[in-house]
Amino acid sequence: MAIRLQMLTEDPKEIELIERYWAVDESGQYLEKVSALEGIVEMAQGVTLASFIRQRCNAFDENQVCPKCAGLVEIKNRSQAKKVSQPSIKLCTLCQEDQDAIALEAQKAKAAELARQLTEYVRKQSTRTVDYSTIADRQVLLLLALDRAVTPRLTHGGFTVGDCRGLAPRYVGDFLQQLREAGLVLDDPTKARPGTYYWEGDEIWMFRDQVVYRLAPDAASRSADEVIRSLQDRVYTDAEGLFTLWLDYSVADVMRYLGAQCALYNHELSERELEEINSTLRSALETYSVSQLWSVVWKVVRDAASLANREYYNRPKAAATIPGKIRRNLEKVQRESIELKAWSRPEQHPAGTLGMVLGEILGVDENTSGHRVSSLVTWFTGQACSPTVEAELHEPVRELMTIALAHDVGSSVMLRFAELIRAGHDVGSAVEEIGSALRS
Template sequence: MSVLAEYRRTQACHVVDYSAITDAQVLLLSALDKAVTPRLTNAGFTLADCRGLAPRYFDEFVETLKSAGLLLEDPSKAKPGTYYWKGDEVWQISAQVAYLLMPGSAGVNANEVIRSLSARVYTDRDGIFNLWLDYAVADVMCYLGDQCKWYGHELGEQEWDEIKSTLRAALHTYSVSQLWFVAWKVVKDAASLASHQYYNRVKAAATIPGKIRRYLERVKRESIELRYWSRPEQQPGGTLGMLFDEVFDIDEDTSGVAATLRIARATGQEHADEIDAQLCAPIRDLMIDALALDAGTSVMLRFAELIRAGYDVGCAVEEIGDSLQREHADDHSAQSSSAGQQS
């Protein structure tokens, strides 16, 4: 025990300047505090206590804070048997390790550290958006994992990693709830495939990563409007998700494009004049095309529908513009075909 006491004292000798940590770390610590209050500052907590942080991968979020030196281990608060000797080294049972918030600068107690985090003025747009992607991926993967269990699909680690990469890229554009729909559709299709003569459940499950990727490619290519899926009752959002909603007005229905803009606005990185300038030409072109095709009313009604559905202005304009071009091309093709037949 003297060795463990010395280990704890060595850690506690380090202090953290919490004014210098990143915005993403501030958000993570604030969310962790909400998940384990009041144990973050005085009672100690284990990984199991952090399940409320995120729907999935909560242990990875905690490991991020530990690796950054923001959490210390407190052997005195761990269960007996958590630490043991193996040769000349002290080993541990990770699930039983008790953690505390690392001490702040001299004269600043842990509760004051937490209060100071809530006063943070956020400026790191990219760091916060990357944290949102981490959280959003966890939210989608939790639902996907539950669907796979429901249908009896088992995936390997490499397949899960492939899916995570695909979903992370898609979350730059789509919302969590839209990708829940994609997960539901693909897993259901794979379950149907498993009943075919030349397939079995293992082969069908192996198609899921590719099916997700190909379906998202089709959605983009054909401008398919993805449905929004409701949050499952058994999958609460987690305290990190609550914090994103509270601070940035971002939830499971917020598209990746809209999340980027909202974080930019909250961090002072949004420049309205630049955005207006970027939108000026697309809007002008859209209105010219709409008037030329006598589609002004339908364009305005469609624009209102997309805004209500959560699209930002830029995405709505692009979506309608693409639709007009396809319709115009189809009409032109039909007219050419008709003229050819008449001749």
């Protein structure tokens, strides 16, 4: 092993120290220990021997050559030296400086292109407007809920996803993304902190949590406050859209409870397992209430916790059973017509402003069944009395009444119909269920 030295000092004592530090025998072993060399030259407090020598000498290992130019590679301390000749993964000082300079120029070019692209993006954003009288019903409710969650930032300034935590129990980013995709909220790069946007490949990327959003300007040039006030007088007509929004929110409400219960027992679920549970719960919510599904989640998570303590089981294996257990539990409930219990909302689990708005507009909460919500939305939007619905119901109602009168059970049919409507069924499903029972 041979070390080539380039002295940066003329002090004889320092030169002697440096040469003794790097001196080796024929086998490549250092002649003197570091501890034996300390104290030869006075050094400032806190300065190590290696750093002291590094400031006064450049050392090059003749056993390591630059992979680019075959020049000697500089080493900083004894541990970096090699006893036998071998290819180096490091570049020599000059080649590294050249590479750093090229990388710096590329970085500057990326920064310049990013600035140009963002300037153009901001220019296009400034010309976008929205006719708020034409937006979908579900978007109206989302905006009203968002206004409550971030007041006054929705109408005066900007806000981030983190500011919207009070919007819903979970999936806040997804709800905000719905408004972003509809062009109702715009991101404002001029208000984001440095580093929020970056250039990757040929595209602008961003850190979503740092993006600053604002309400899109009104096409009629009304202020943001006026826009929100006008939405409060909305006449709703889209039953399907409102019910879908309720499902989105209710799934978030149940999944938030699931997350809390799993955390309590240290159950960790994969993204795939969470998606499976999400799908199962969404389907179940068309029939049951949020509070009823809380009771299902409570039971299943505790069953998994008990399973984790059995022989040949562990916590990950037990957690993996949760998606299937939820599905099978709901299948049994439906098959055997079991009455699900309803759990009360935990104090640490608020409904969120979207839940509050849905409650005020539709008169629903965590105890309202999916059947009931569907019926309420249908009546609220006027769809229950629409000509299309009436036409669709004409033949089924006629057939039902004919069968009921033929069997002299008219009064029983009407009482059962009223019972189903009170339970949340719409007219169509109530007629279908009674008709099926009479025909069987």
